[in-house]
Amino acid sequence: MxxxxxxxxxxxxxxxxxxxxxxxxGIRPVDDVPADVPQDVVDAARDEVAADPSPFVYYEGNPEDQIAKVFAAFKAEYPFVSELTHVRLAVRDLAPRIDQESRAGARTADVALLADDGAQELDSRGQLLHMDWEAAGIAPGLVTTPYAVVTTAxxxxxxxxxxxxxxxxxxxxxxxxxxxxxxxxxxxxxxxxxxxxxxxxxxxxxxxxxxxxxxxxxxxxxxxxxxxxxxxxxxxxxxxxxxxxxxxxxxxxxxxxxxxxxxxxxSLVYASVPKAAKHPKVAQLFIAWLNTQSGAKAYEDATGRGNPLIPTTDTAEMLRGHTISAWTPQExxxxxxxxxxxxxxxxxxxx
Structure with missing residues (x-):
């Protein structure tokens, strides 16, 4: 019962x-989730902030109070990223907003959490950066495409x-x-x-x-x-x-x-970096951190949405023993x- x-x-x-x-x-859990972000990724982000201290901008749909807790945990590990801005948008509005801003040459997100169809749509228009995520320390099983990393669900x-x-x-x-x-x-x-x-x-x-x-x-x-x-x-x-x-x-x-x-x-949710991002190095650091053990826990604790492919999350444990049905960005x-x-x-x- x-x-x-x-x-x-x-x-x-x-x-x-x-x-x-x-x-x-084509989804698999990963066993090699890192505890920390590689130092060269941290150093590159620090140099980028020193050259341009304008706010890091993050688009996703969760409430502001939840993302404030995520930011607080991130800043506790990387205090040199002192200015962070969250723009809350419904999932259906994220890709159109980034598309519009990118075409207009306007300020857009440095990182956005996108549904798989939104990420694929933006990439088909050449509006997302292709990055070497594994070099950033992200477990290979979380990297389904060069433009998107499984981050939550x-x-x-x-x-x-x-x-x-x-x-x-x-x-x-x-x-x-x-x-x-x-x-x-x-x-x-x-x-x-x-x-x-x-x-x-x-x-x-x-x-x-x-x-x-x-x-x-x-x-x-x-x-x-x-x-x-x-x-x-x-x-x-x-x-x-x-x-x-x-x-x-x-x-x-x-x-x-x-x-x-x-x-x-x-419904898997992916972190991506728009080509028009002002802080791509900080974006890479933020996404890499979200996919460490501590970053994944901080995000899940704040939002209640965990990464089902990171075995240390409550979400992965909750799903264990069930048949999971999900799509990849390629689909x-x-x-x-x-x-x-x-x-x-x-x-x-x-x-």
Whole structure:
């Protein structure tokens, strides 16, 4: 029986395979995560700051108070990077913003956390730097392309309010068996379902979304944070959403239960450096630090989103024993098309 979620989701019962079962997307955990960034990377960043002390600019979607904690941990190790600016943008707005600024010759991010399709789109336009990430000390298994490094992820879970739904679904099939009509709020972008395609395939995933919509008649939200907030406020009983979106409610003591389904859809998030970045050396240092043991822990502690490919993170431990379904940047066009097709089914009432 599932227990109440306090710090980690209840497992729905893994496949018995380890996280290495992510072969469908070419994803593997890494064993050689460094403890520190190479000194030459640190020295190059220090020299860059000495020559130009203007702020280091970072684009990503997490709240300002969370990123302030990440910055504090980074500055504690590298105090010469004293000026850091966070610009909070929704994931769908990141690539267009960088594209627009790069074309206009305007100041843009030094580092951006991008979804795989956003990174691929910007690189196809020649707007991302290709860097020797392994020379920066980053474990090879985290480097999927020269322009993007796996840094964190959205792990999609079942999030429910125990007061509204004492017996929530524990498996994907459970969503189709119970009386959940009128109790479900979902993000209107079918990202969690598109992330299932590497394991389930296109046909099975599309059939599932059609059946789900016909069964539960979900309310749709254009904002990914809203469904979890609605569940916490008892304005909805159940959602499928990223684990970290439930953490504010969990940490406040709300009656939230989180179940980790199997297979587990995961949306990998990548750190990239725009070609127009003003501080590419500091950017390289920041990304390398995020992918050390201490940097990965600092980011996860602050945001609740960890790197599933770094074994020392809580996220990797949480996923152990589950079949993970995820895409790589090289498959971004296929991912994008699946999001479009599945979103049309979701918004079209299952048609």
């Amino acid at each position: 599932a227990a109440a979620c306090t710090s980690a989701p209840t497992s729905s019962g893994g496949s018995g395979e380890d996280i290495e079962a992510t072969a469908a997307a 959205g792990v999609f879970t079942f999030i429910s309010n125990r007061n509204e739904l004492p017996s929530p679904p524990k498996s994907w099939d459970d969503w189709l068996d119970g009386d959940l009509a009128g109790k479900v709020t979902l993000w209107s972008q079918a990202v969690p379902f598109a992330a299932l395609v590497p394991v389930w395939g296109v046909e099975k995933t599309q059939d599932y979304v059609r059946d789900l919509v016909a069964e539960v008649h979900p309310t749709l939200s254009d904002t990914p944070w809203v469904p979890a907030q609605n569940v916490a406020a008892a304005e909805g009983a159940l959602t499928i959403n990223a684990y970290h979106t439930a953490l504010p409610a969990v940490n406040s003591g709300a009656p939230i239960e989180v179940v980790l389904p199997d297979p587990t859809p995961v 971004a066009k296929k991912l994008g098309q699946n999001i479009v097709d599945l979103t049309a089914i979701l918004r079209g009432g299952g048609v």
